[in-house]
Amino acid sequence: MSATPNKQTGYEPTPRGVPLLDLNRQHAPLKDQIAASLGRVWDTGAFVLGPEVKQLEANVAQCCQTRHAIGCASGSDALLLALMALEIGPGDEVILPSFTFFATAGAVTRLGARPVFADIDPATFNLAPEAVQRLVRPATKAILPVHLFGLCADMDALGRIARSAGIPLVEDCAQAIGAEFDGHRAGSMGAAGCLSFYPTKNLGGAGDGGMLVTNDDGMAQRLRLLRVHGMEPRYYHKVVGINSRLDSFQAAVLNVKFPCLDDWTRRREANARRYDALFVAAGLDRILVLPRHSTRCRHVWNQYVVRVPNAQRDRMRAFLAESKIGTEVYYPLGLHSQECFRELGYAPGDLPETERAAQEVLALPIFPELTADEQAFVVDRMAAFFRSAPRGHALSGPKFLTHPLARKS
Numbered sequence: 001m002s003a004t005p006n007k008q009t010g011y012e013p014t015p016r017g018v019p020l021l022d023l024n025r026q027h028a029p030l031k032d033q034i035a036a037s038l039g040r041v042w043d044t045g046a047f048v049l050g051p052e053v054k055q056l057e058a059n060v061a062q063c064c065q066t067r068h069a070i071g072c073a074s075g076s077d078a079l080l081l082a083l084m085a086l087e088i089g090p091g092d093e094v095i096l097p098s099f100t101f102f103a104t105a106g107a108v109t110r111l112g113a114r115p116v117f118a119d120i121d122p123a124t125f126n127l128a129p130e131a132v133q134r135l136v137r138p139a140t141k142a143i144l145p146v147h148l149f150g151l152c153a154d155m156d157a158l159g160r161i162a163r164s165a166g167i168p169l170v171e172d173c174a175q176a177i178g179a180e181f182d183g184h185r186a187g188s189m190g191a192a193g194c195l196s197f198y199p200t201k202n203l204g205g206a207g208d209g210g211m212l213v214t215n216d217d218g219m220a221q222r223l224r225l226l227r228v229h230g231m232e233p234r235y236y237h238k239v240v241g242i243n244s245r246l247d248s249f250q251a252a253v254l255n256v257k258f259p260c261l262d263d264w265t266r267r268r269e270a271n272a273r274r275y276d277a278l279f280v281a282a283g284l285d286r287i288l289v290l291p292r293h294s295t296r297c298r299h300v301w302n303q304y305v306v307r308v309p310n311a312q313r314d315r316m317r318a319f320l321a322e323s324k325i326g327t328e329v330y331y332p333l334g335l336h337s338q339e340c341f342r343e344l345g346y347a348p349g350d351l352p353e354t355e356r357a358a359q360e361v362l363a364l365p366i367f368p369e370l371t372a373d374e375q376a377f378v379v380d381r382m383a384a385f386f387r388s389a390p391r392g393h394a395l396s397g398p399k400f401l402t403h404p405l406a407r408k409s
């Protein structure tokens, strides 16, 4: 690095900034192996499903501690297929968070069922079980928790609610492959778990891909049927399914990457701990809210998300962008407030914790290959942001700085 060391911190700033995610760093050492594997698929001419997909299904089933894994075209399709297998349709309700990626609710709506949004626990960003309990009624046909950012929802409390209502849990594990709750892997606790291999996920392909995991033999059989238009045997259709197959090239890439997943997850975890320590050292843990660790959970850190107080999030983001530090807002608008769901009748204030999180969250770079220097640079720029807040500004007095949920001194 050519820049001169910063006098205050002593380390060298990264001249090229810090990307939110740099897949090239992950892929460079695997490039030859991936190319060879793709070449072998090309030579077989088997481009859809096939032996590479079977191998990936075995790998993922083992990782998720489930009897079955069923490849499909995307995480969004995995959600759709899981709800189809449970025969969810018009007149049915599914309880899910509003603070999630669109696909979670899109799957419910695509089947003609009604998404019923429950608020989140502000400490975890995941479904608040009490909020879910209040929404259960006879029309409720499933609960769809999301393990957001790589941290499992409270599957103990949600499991109790689902069992007493006699309805299934479907886990959205798109951001949480390898995560655990009370020692159980994400995807192994509900009727089915839905995984995504979108490139930004912890195990990402070179395009779209997804997978379902389940311990239920009947469920697995229905899912295998539904992903191929309900066809069994060839050209005889038992049910109306969809075309949602995982292609062999994606599976080949993912099989090369799979053995690295555990090491990458450990590095994400180490990066999270390093951020925590850097924020504490800079005194920023009393201004920002740092993400929750939990002894009950193995967090897999798909994202490291802080809360920025006092409506400063967007200014902080712009400030970091000036230093070429990549950040993202997951998610700026709860699903209950989306234009396409206007007819569901939600009003501002209906899900206050979701709405507050949408204003405050900021995701920082956390990818496995991120360096300690880069993390120090990110934290240094965040500290500089608070130092540079103009006089007379809401941030000029320390008592305004502190987020109400931040650690008290």
Ligand SMILES: *Cc1c(COP(=O)(O)O)cnc(C)c1O
Binding pocket: 074, 075, 076, 077, 100, 101, 103, 104, 146, 172, 174, 175, 195, 196, 197, 198, 208, 209, 210
């Ligand atoms: C990525 C994601 C999905 C959808 O996965 P795709 O493979 O992109 O279709 C669903 N839910 C959540 C929470 C996600 O992060």
